[in-house]
Amino acid sequence: MAMTRVATHRPQKLAVDRAAGLLRISWVDGHTSNFRLAWLRAVCPCATCAEAKRTADADPLRLIVGPGPSAAVTGAELVGNYALRIIWADGHDGGIYGFSGLRASCPCAECGGEAPALLQVE
Template structure:
């Protein structure tokens, strides 16, 4: 488990602003967040032979509109998008690497 702590978050325009326990602040565009969604629907999952099958994902304008976000334990955020997608769990480590 990561020792990274999230102290605050806010959507500002088309970006997610994140404040971390070490004083670092990051801004990630909503489009980048959605394109990097870590869920199996977006990134694929292994088939019976262990090959990762990545589906074709088609985004619309609503795909990049963030409706809400919820903290998951002390390690991640779950984002809900206007197109109904909400299965991605973005770990704090992933969020830091995207910024």
């Protein structure tokens, strides 16, 4: 089987480890990524969260009080073969995480740590 750049962005196995608070992705090239659920929620790429981030950036004096959004996961489902939708315990499910963006944000030491970039669906 030929190795292509795209093929490395395909997950072979997806698992949510609720106890550890991690989304674990085993990629077809043998690499494994462990994403913190709290980080995934913080970078949720949906329109609602993007707008909330824009509002917060525009008003740096705005104080956000109270607990952050839920990082508990109810479920996850594949979107085509290119992305993952995560359904959070508070009902939020608009975020679609592209696999190429997830792979580019792999937080392991080998990949260079947790990237702050928003995930793009390609």
